[in-house]
Amino acid sequence: MLVTSTSDAETALAADLGKSAIESWMTEIGFTIGQIDHALDHLDHWARPRRVRLQMTLRPGSARIVPTPLGLVGIIAPWNYPLQLTLAPLVAAITAGNTAMVKPSELAPATSAFLADRLPAVVGDHVGVVTGGVEPTSAMLEHRFDHMFYTGGARVARVVATAAARHLTPTTLELGGKSPAIVTESADLRIAARRIAWGRFVNAGQTCVAPDYVLVPRHLRDGLVQHLVDAVGDLYGPDPSASEDYGKIINTHHLSRLVGYLSEDGAGQIVIGGSADPDRCHLDPTVVIDPDPSCALMTDEIFGPVLPVVTYDDLDDAIAQIRSRPHPLALYLFSTNDDQIAQVTARTTSGGMLVNHTLLHLAAEDLPFGGVGESGMGAYHGQVGFDTFSHLRSVMRRPMRPDPSLMYPPYGPLARRLLRRLF
Ligand code: NAD
16 A cells, blocks of 8 residues: 555645655655565564473473464554554554554544545455544544554543553553753764754654753853754755745644744743744744743643753753653763763663664664653564564463372472472
């Protein structure tokens, strides 16, 4: 479907999010084809029973972990990468042998219609597509699923988890949060700025793992900000609204939310961007300095093209600022100092961590992708995705003989002594 209908998929993604064809390919269509190819290449290995060593006391015998399909899984997807985030979990679910009911986001109607039109012909009776918003999703959640996989915000995640709990259905929750980018003295500021700007402004900032705010040493703040301003110009030109490579905000509701953040008291000073065009759901790539820690820009997940730059005194301070917030989905560190990298790795928690770039860890085929705490639970991609949608069944086998009477009562003094030693 993705190979034969690439241009229809591109058209849908352009209509929903103003994505350029190349961005759609890199982050959605080609990305998903890559996941499918990877699954096809490795499925035999993932699905094979996994032999486990038995300890002496249980020998002779053998033990295996046998991946078993769960049954029917529910997949509820968000609007920001509406194709990838519907299909990548579906690939994992089907590879593991399940049937699925998928619910693309109603906020990306063109992509949702594309999937509803095309998927049934490809996956037949194995997959049902549910379209629409809260009402059909609520009806879907009444069903008993064997696994529920939800991607989206934490508020609806609680609705989904509550509905799943009624049936004791296990859930994977792929959520978001405020993913920090720490820049240190050892980083090349120009390269760090370009990588952060790319990660923040791709898909007009509507990326769950986008760097949500930057932490920079006080004395390097102005230098980094200048490089960020230059990077925005290099990536999207003097007028980003005219750039083919810059997307749009999903709808006017989200645009006014973002504009509201910027106009709030304490939102800080805009150094580049800030202008919006409601008719085209456009907001320029925006960099802000000196935001008040209590303003919405610094308390909510921004999920749009706005990048606050915040200062820190030393690494302890940067780590303390991160630890004062819920665990983020991603943490980015720009450093070439092994000790700093070890410190930040050991003293923070996040869904994933990437040193010296942004977003790319998500594309590593065999790295599990998922959050921790408020950024989610469970993970997928590669074998971890296969396992998420499998029951890892323990199967042990014993020969009929020998059958020593030692392990059965009545236990005489010798048996008790031996059993105490053996177990
Ligand atoms: P959304 O509004 O599209 O909602 C997600 C899904 O929930 C949709 O399919 C929607 O129909 C359904 N839904 C909405 N309200 C519902 C209700 N009351 N009951 C049942 N279902 C309901 O997406 P969103 O929440 O705006 O997504 C943005 C959030 O998702 C951000 O926090 C972002 O970080 C996170 N996100 C996470 C990932 C990830 O992979 N971890 C990826 C993308 C987005």
